[in-house]
Amino acid sequence: MEQMNQRQPNPRRRKKTKMEIFKEAYLPTIILGFAVVLILVFIIGSLSRLNNQPGQPEQLITEPTEDPVLVQQKQEVEQLLQQAEKLANEYEFQQAVAVLDSFTGDKSVFPELAYKRGEYAQQASQMVTWSDPSQIVNLSFHGLIADPQKAFANQSYGTSYNKNFVTITEFKQILDQLYDNGYVLVSLDDIFSVETDGSGNTTCQAKSLQLPLGRKPLVLTQTNLNYYTYMDNSGFASRLTVDDSGKLACQMVDAEGNTVTGDYDLVPILESFIAEHPDFSYKGARAVLAVTGYDGIFGYRTNPSVKTSKGEAYYNEQVADAKKLVETLRQTGYEIACYTYNNVAYGKVSNQEIQYDLNAWVAEVTPILGQTDILVFAQNSDIGAYSGSKFNTLHNAGFRRYLDFGSGRSGAQIGENFISFQRLMVTGSAMAHTSTSFTGLFDATEILDSQRGSVPR
Numbered sequence: 001m002e003q004m005n006q007r008q009p010n011p012r013r014r015k016k017t018k019m020e021i022f023k024e025a026y027l028p029t030i031i032l033g034f035a036v037v038l039i040l041v042f043i044i045g046s047l048s049r050l051n052n053q054p055g056q057p058e059q060l061i062t063e064p065t066e067d068p069v070l071v072q073q074k075q076e077v078e079q080l081l082q083q084a085e086k087l088a089n090e091y092e093f094q095q096a097v098a099v100l101d102s103f104t105g106d107k108s109v110f111p112e113l114a115y116k117r118g119e120y121a122q123q124a125s126q127m128v129t130w131s132d133p134s135q136i137v138n139l140s141f142h143g144l145i146a147d148p149q150k151a152f153a154n155q156s157y158g159t160s161y162n163k164n165f166v167t168i169t170e171f172k173q174i175l176d177q178l179y180d181n182g183y184v185l186v187s188l189d190d191i192f193s194v195e196t197d198g199s200g201n202t203t204c205q206a207k208s209l210q211l212p213l214g215r216k217p218l219v220l221t222q223t224n225l226n227y228y229t230y231m232d233n234s235g236f237a238s239r240l241t242v243d244d245s246g247k248l249a250c251q252m253v254d255a256e257g258n259t260v261t262g263d264y265d266l267v268p269i270l271e272s273f274i275a276e277h278p279d280f281s282y283k284g285a286r287a288v289l290a291v292t293g294y295d296g297i298f299g300y301r302t303n304p305s306v307k308t309s310k311g312e313a314y315y316n317e318q319v320a321d322a323k324k325l326v327e328t329l330r331q332t333g334y335e336i337a338c339y340t341y342n343n344v345a346y347g348k349v350s351n352q353e354i355q356y357d358l359n360a361w362v363a364e365v366t367p368i369l370g371q372t373d374i375l376v377f378a379q380n381s382d383i384g385a386y387s388g389s390k391f392n393t394l395h396n397a398g399f400r401r402y403l404d405f406g407s408g409r410s411g412a413q414i415g416e417n418f419i420s421f422q423r424l425m426v427t428g429s430a431m432a433h434t435s436t437s438f439t440g441l442f443d444a445t446e447i448l449d450s451q452r453g454s455v456p457r
Contacts, residue, residue: 151235227299239299337374345381
């Protein structure tokens with residue numbers, strides 16, 4: 001009986017499978033988790049759409065801003081580097097170092113400061129002193145030919161243009177070769193000192209300048225920069241001016257008869273070259289520009305005879321425009337000189353004739369140009385000795401620096417109250433027949449314009 005009363009196993013009851021256990025134990029949890037994920041995705045998507053609505057910021061979390069002190073220092077460093085580079089381009093290496101040293105912030109944050117300072121300091125230690133002006137070349141040009149075909153074909157003056165003038169293509173190549181050969185443009189003020197005391201006594205001396213090893217000083221002079229009326233429509237520029245952008249430029253009548261503005265003579269070509277090669281100019285030096293007065297200056301008809309032919313209003317306008325140009329030239333760094341009033345060979349005329357010529361200069365040109373102490377002797381004719389009546393006349397007129405035409409490549413003479421500095425003329429004839437005069441400066445035979453044909457001596 002006891003055995004009969006024991007509970008017998010239910011034949012219908014069986015063990016659960018693993019799948020059944022999984023469904024009962026884990027499936028609800030998985031479903032719940034999946035639902036939570038869907039809810040989160042929905043919420044995030046809604047927030048994203050909200051953030052992208054017009055007028056709403058694209059991000060809820062803003063990026064951290066840069067330290068304002070560091071931003072200010074970066075700007076200061078950039079300005080200092082620019083100032084130092086400008087000084088270095090003008091060979092003021094010690095001043096460039098001083099500019100970089102003026103930064104008071106943490107220099108370790110800006111390694112470019114130390115790098116550029118080291119570069120400028122090294123260049124400053126390798127400077128070479130030039131103290132003898134007689135070793136400095138003064139290249140001299142007349143007006144440049146802009147249209148060689150028209151100039152050389154001119155029936156009246158074509159032969160003279162071929163012999164005495166340089167084309168703009170030739171001049172550009174000359175600048176390129178001068179730069180490649182290590183020459184640096186300097187001014188007369190860089191190499192000569194002229195001081196006058198309270199009693200009117202003048203003292204003239206040579207000055208020293210320093211250039212990096214391998215660089216050599218050079219002076220440029222342009223004469224007869226008047227754009228004479230007889231040269232109109234002959235392949236030359238007709239006026240020196242300032243264009244709409246404030247840049248020095250030239251006006252010219254082209255082959256079609258249109259007045260165009262551009263780089264058609266030495267001044268604007270030189271400006272463009274220095275803009276591309278700022279280290280070609282020592283402390284902003286430019287050229288010496290010498291003018292006469294009998295047919296106006298720089299292409300402006302400022303001679304009094306214009307009052308009769310075109311009226312006083314026209315004359316006054318020409319004078320006003322010429323004064324504005326002169327101011328721009330001086331501010332840019334050009335030195336302006338007298339080439340006599342009537343293009344007179346002072347060495348071949350009497351002292352009385354010199355006085356007459358200078359009286360016209362003082363009356364008609366000085367009010368426009370202002371005073372100048374630079375005289376460039378016209379027609380390759382100087383007064384010989386810097387003493388006697390002719391010299392006294394020139395000295396009394398205020399001239400102290402005289403640019404003459406010598407037989408050699410360079411030369412200078414410094415007296416107690418005068419300076420004589422020799423010019424080396426660059427002409428078509430000189431390049432074709434005495435090319436060795438320019439050896440080391442530029443290769444005259446290489447750049448000679450093929451349009452010249454046979455060049456007269």
